Amino acid sequence: MKEVNLTVGRRDGTGRGTGRRLRQAGEVPGIVYGPETKPIPVKVVYQKLYRVMHGIPLNTIINLDIEGESGVSRKVLIREIQKDPVTGSLLHLDFHHIPLDKPITLTVPIKTVGIPIGVKNFGGIVEHIRREIDISCLPTDIPGEIEVDISELNIGASLHVSDLKLENVTVLTNPTRTLVTVVAPTVVKSEAEAAAEAVAEGEAAEGEEGAEGAEGAEGKEAAEDKAEKGEEKKKKKEEGGGKKH
Numbered sequence: 001m002k003e004v005n006l007t008v009g010r011r012d013g014t015g016r017g018t019g020r021r022l023r024q025a026g027e028v029p030g031i032v033y034g035p036e037t038k039p040i041p042v043k044v045v046y047q048k049l050y051r052v053m054h055g056i057p058l059n060t061i062i063n064l065d066i067e068g069e070s071g072v073s074r075k076v077l078i079r080e081i082q083k084d085p086v087t088g089s090l091l092h093l094d095f096h097h098i099p100l101d102k103p104i105t106l107t108v109p110i111k112t113v114g115i116p117i118g119v120k121n122f123g124g125i126v127e128h129i130r131r132e133i134d135i136s137c138l139p140t141d142i143p144g145e146i147e148v149d150i151s152e153l154n155i156g157a158s159l160h161v162s163d164l165k166l167e168n169v170t171v172l173t174n175p176t177r178t179l180v181t182v183v184a185p186t187v188v189k190s191e192a193e194a195a196a197e198a199v200a201e202g203e204a205a206e207g208e209e210g211a212e213g214a215e216g217a218e219g220k221e222a223a224e225d226k227a228e229k230g231e232e233k234k235k236k237k238e239e240g241g242g243k244k245h
Contacts, residue, residue: 002144003075006052007065008032008095011041019092028090032064032076034097042066046090053078057144059106064095075100075139098139105136105172108143110179114151118182124155125186130179133161134172141168153182 011018011029019029022043032040053060064076080094098104109132118124133146146166150159162175 002056003061003063004052004056005063005065006044006049007067008042008044009067011043014041023089023091028093030093030095032066032074032095032097034074034076034099036099037074037097040066042095044093049090049093057109059108059142060144061098061139061142062095064097077104077106077139100139103136103138103170104142105134106142107132107134109145111145111147112150112180113147114149116150116153116157116182118153118155118157122155123185124182125184126150127181127183128179129158129181130161130173130177133164133177133179135166136170136172137168143169148179150180150182153180155182155184157182 022029026046027043028046030042032042058078062076064074074097076095076097079096082092158181159179161173161177
């Protein structure tokens with residue numbers, strides 16, 4: 001794995017006031033610590049840090065030199081970055097001194113390559129469920145990122161943590177977790193199609209109402225005819241009874 005070099009200075013004083021003054025001067029306060037290292041307050045020029053770390057993974061090993069300690073270089077990882085929630089500016093850095101002969105745990109990003117069959121042939125959509133996983137390995141085996149080929153995924157297919165094949169690395173993330181899946185495309189209707197469907201639904205509704213109205217009118221007419229026939233029958237009966245007397 002690629003390593004980078006960074007030189008920092010010792011920091012005099014701690015607390016919010018000291019940190020504020022350093023940031024106003026273009027420096028970022030930090031701390032170096034580890035299982036075999038007593039905490040050392042440090043400071044680093046922001047522009048220098050940006051030039052060294054821009055565009056590389058945060059799990060990159062840093063050969064850290066502290067000014068005034070000639071011949072002493074520590075291999076560290078940036079374990080935590082504190083940022084201002086409003087401005088996003090750097091507030092503090094934690095540099096973790098790592099022994100090279102002991103496994104460490106860290107988070108590594110997942111990078112997908114290839115165009116899935118479900119996307120290329122059927123217009124599917126790739127959904128990234130998880131973009132990083134937790135691993136354990138020796139510092140010398142730390143991968144900058146884990147590359148996975150998703151070109152064979154069809155619609156409905158998924159890639160899980162258990163599908164990863166990694167050397168010299170122990171995956172700590174639950175193997176059943178999904179990393180990537182390909183889903184069916186969402187059907188988006190055009191305005192013309194939506195308008196045509198609305199018109200068709202309206203005509204159908206009017207047709208049903210018309211049919212119900214016609215049935216209602218026919219029913220009313222039938223009822224009226226039946227009543228008239230009943231009256232006529234009753235009248236004839238009464239007339240017939242009168243003739244017998």
